[in-house]
Amino acid sequence: MKTYLFSSLFLMLTLFSATNLEAQQMDSSKNNYVVLTKKVAQLQPIILTAEALKTEEGDAFGDFQIIICGKEIGDITDSEKMGEFIKKAEKAGVQLVACGFSLNKFKVDKTKIPKEMITVENGILYNFQLQKKGYKSLSL
Template identity: 80%
Template sequence: MKTYIFSSLFFILTLVTTNHMTAQDVTNGKNNYVVLTKKVAQLQPIILTAEALKAEECDAFGDFQVIICGKEIGDITDPEKINTFIEKAEKAGVQLVACGFSLNKFKVDKTKVPSKMTTVENGILYNFQLQKKGYKSLSL
């Protein structure tokens, strides 16, 4: 009976410890962020937020990604609307990501997506995948 109790306790502690270690391994002690937005104009306050967090957190600041999706996704192909934000994002260490599902649904020419932007197949799924890795998430 004692052996059964100790074995069970050991097994439970092993599971809890392993889960805790996995979460730490994914984030590497850094604060990682992902923002899902539907409007290019919202990039201004998002990038300002990333800059403020980077200044506040210093070495604890990790990755910051912005996923753009929705019916206004075509705005990313307009240099007048997106180029300034691409430059600001680069300086702030923010990665801009385009939702491939939205590009397809709203028939946006993928060849016109700026080369400095990453495209993922499904922006919402990608957001959830980052959350599972420990990213703090916000949707606008």
């Protein structure tokens, strides 16, 4: 019985200590954001939001990423549509991210993806990974 009690107590202390360490590793001095969108046209209001938050928060503004996924992912290869968004995103410090799963599913030519964008294997998984790191998330 004593062994069971001590084992349970040890297990509980280990779990609570590990949780505490993980919370300490997150940098709460910066506000980080991730937005998951399915439409390139939504980049305009999302980037405007990033610019407003950057102005409002000053030094507390951290990272801002926009993940593009879904059946309209092919629009990112249209330089006319993307050109202005890429300039605005760079100026605002916003990282544009393409979902590799969507690129594959909808057979998008990866050589036509703007070089300023990064590609991740799975945009939804990447979004969850950022949320686990403390990012505030919105899906449109």
